[in-house]
Amino acid sequence: MQKSNYRSKFAAFGAGVALLASAVGQAVAEEATAAGAPVWQKAGAFEMMVRKPVQFDHTGERMDALIAKMPQRAANATPAASRVIPNKFNTGVPLAPQPPLASDFVDPMMSEPTPLTPTAGISVAGPSSDDNAAVIGGRIAPPDISGDVGREFVVAYANLVWSYYDKQGNLVGGPFPGNSFWAGFGGRCETDNSGDPITIYDHLADRWVVSQFAVSQAPFLQCFAISDTNDPAGPYTRYAYEIVPNDFNDYPKIGLWSDGAEQSAYHATFRQFTNGQSFAGIDAVAFDRDAMLAGDPNPTALVVRINTNAVPDGIQPAHIDGGETAPEGSCGLYGAALNNGDNDGYLFWEFCADFENPTNSTFDAKPLLTEGVPPWASSGQVPQPAPGDALDDLDFFTMYRFSTRFFPGEGMKGVMAHTVETGNTTAGMRWATFDLADTNAISVDDTGTLGQNDGIHRWMGAATFDQMGNIGIGYTASSESLFPSVRFTGRETTDPAGTLQAEGVCVDGTGVQTGVSRWGDYSTTAVDPVDQCTFWTFQEYVELTGTFQWSTRVCSFSFDSCTGDDPTPPENEAPVANAGQDFFILRQTRGNLDGRASSDADGSIVSYNWVSSSNRLRIRNPDSASPRIRARNVRRETPVTVTLTVTDDQGATSQDIVIVTILPENK
Structure with a gap:
């Protein structure tokens, strides 16, 4: 070989x-x-x-509605010919041969x-x-x-x-x-x-x-x-x-x-x-x-x-x-x-x-x-x-x-x-x-x-x-x-x-x-x-x-040494989302949202998801507890609703909102 x-x-x-x-x-x-x-x-x-x-x-x-939109194949339709997906692994690029190894x-x-x-x-x-x-x-x-x-x-x-x-x-x-x-x-x-x-x-x-x-x-x-x-x-x-x-x-x-x-x-x-x-x-x-x-x-x-x-x-x-x-x-x-x-x-x-x-x-x-x-x-x-x-x-x-x-x-x-x-x-x-x-x-x-x-x-x-x-x-x-x-x-x-x-x-x-x-x-x-x-x-x-x-x-499959969640855990208590206080931000500037005060009394928060109601406020990392935001250009004072959804380690969720008002000039 x-x-x-x-x-x-x-x-x-x-x-x-x-x-x-x-x-x-x-x-x-x-x-x-x-x-x-x-x-x-x-x-x-x-x-x-x-x-x-x-x-x-x-x-x-x-999915059920999407499937209904697809062409339905007749029960008596002739099967398509079987085929092999082409093998494109041969690039055609000549490469240096390797010396043979001992058998x-x-x-x-x-x-x-x-x-x-x-x-x-x-x-x-x-x-x-x-x-x-x-x-x-x-x-x-x-x-x-x-x-x-x-x-x-x-x-x-x-x-x-x-x-x-x-x-x-x-x-x-x-x-x-x-x-x-x-x-x-x-x-x-x-x-x-x-x-x-x-x-x-x-x-x-x-x-x-x-x-x-x-x-x-x-x-x-x-x-x-x-x-x-x-x-x-x-x-x-x-x-x-x-x-x-x-x-x-x-x-x-x-x-x-x-x-x-x-x-x-x-x-x-x-x-x-x-x-x-x-x-x-x-x-x-x-x-x-x-x-x-x-x-x-x-x-x-x-x-x-x-x-x-x-x-x-x-x-x-x-x-x-x-x-x-x-x-x-x-x-x-x-x-x-x-x-x-x-x-x-x-x-x-x-x-x-x-x-x-x-x-x-x-x-x-x-x-x-x-x-x-x-x-x-x-x-x-x-x-x-x-x-x-x-x-x-x-x-x-x-x-x-x-x-x-x-x-x-x-x-x-x-x-x-x-x-x-x-x-x-x-x-x-x-x-x-x-x-x-x-x-x-x-x-x-x-x-x-x-x-x-x-x-x-x-x-x-x-x-x-x-x-x-x-x-x-x-x-x-x-x-x-x-x-x-x-x-x-x-x-x-x-x-x-x-x-x-x-x-x-x-x-x-x-x-x-x-x-x-x-x-x-x-x-x-x-x-x-x-x-x-x-x-x-x-x-x-x-x-x-x-x-x-x-x-x-x-x-x-799993290892016995790894212990995850208790298979019969007590009833889960939902987390509490806290999106912070409403605030103002000047147009074409950056800032941060803050959901770090969110909590879960009987576990931990495993994910954050921030959604802006307007493309005038761009959220750069919406799965972070404190994501960066960027305000785009506006001609008049523009309030934007931002919704925070937090999910705990048992899959329970809660939401909170914060109003971020974009100002056209210093106020």
Whole structure:
């Protein structure tokens, strides 16, 4: 076997290249957007442009009403031809070949599992190929399963359908078409059902964010739907972005980031293909989260072109999964594993986005992190029992998500997973946790490789933290004698360094995939925002042998050492919202709202949400206890009502209002 040929020319990135990004002014950017022509501005080693949505609305309708607007498929309709979603992972960029490794290579971080096993919870069928056939009239491969867990519901979204469940695993709604979120929206977000879905529960705002691309033809779009509440059935605020004109926005990955102050964004990465054909580069994009949550019709997106040679590939935006915001002043991060010959390591970038003044934004590449990173090798493909074909393992990609969490007294931590060879070309999962407290000195906290020297391939993993700092990993397992199945493992903070616990079984497969090598290009593992202990993982497996017969599974598991909420708590007392005293503010000046006097007698307030009644008063970080505000120009004294909604740790809410009067001149 050979090491991956995705070799880095990391000198091109520079070491810690500090960047004053974008000399493109707002007016120029909006003019370019209207004209539909890409305008890149060189800024150090990178390029940047400013984008606006091409479409927006807010629908007051819930999913049942939206479904009623969609074309209904006749019961006797002829099924559409089954199809494979094109594999656009081959960029066509020639890269330096790697020297062959010894045939007896064994990953140095593989170790025997500890005797303990995480405790299994719910295991329920997720969206399937059969659901696609029933709902949209055809079958595709692969499923690209994405999901998340909210305060009350669990959402699973695969190509090209989605469903949601209660936390006992009961189906509440679905399966629905993936594009049902945009029914009545108009345009191709409504008519296209292209897939590559992403599902995020924004626990800081208590809202759902779902996204998929619409790429049947140019202009290629990225579609967003943001729920009004923690109910995934809506209603929604909806957006469509053309990320870069003429570029096919492949493999979208999205993460939540907020520092509770100025840095509030949905960060994303895209693998761009000019006119859908030739590889153009990997882009990092910061979407103005505050504006999107507030229902602003014109929120800014800042696009940075990280590279043009797909080195490294599968770059992931950091995602805050549970817990508090990042410390104030912390900027969004991106990370990727880099298989780089004898110098394997991890690359990170820091994106400080200024949506009001894009020229103040910075994008900083960090030096390649190699200290404490043992080398790894690529694995190739994964076998199945006969008559199954070999499956793709995407060993040159970092898997979704790059999960992060703030731990009081320790700072920000991160965890990544990616597929490597454990030995004899057997696939396993390399995992690594990082100390992100100082982004100029990121270090590896711990690392290891999931593999048991038993001939079983383990890949397509996804990892995250619970509130104790334990990590949970969900993944697929297969071999020449094991049907593709879903398993899970993890480690507690008290386990020996570099080790994982014995794996648990979510569901055993009972069939194989034939005729198609494509496997799901990603999966998801998330932590429950209520107890902060239960992991939920969303994975692919095979139940019935066939070419287009994949299934997905939604599973939960946890560690006994993590104790969340009491399962039989006393009746919850609602919080008390306090939006502060009414006040005046001069036009075209900044100030602050203050909800810090809000309280919860029997628990804690977990989220704040401020809503202005007028666009004359802009709230920059509406999920903060004391958000920044900016008064726009007025000709006469203008009172604006601002509503504060606070949510406690049991999901109860209360509201208060404050009147902010904007003055045209000093009073």
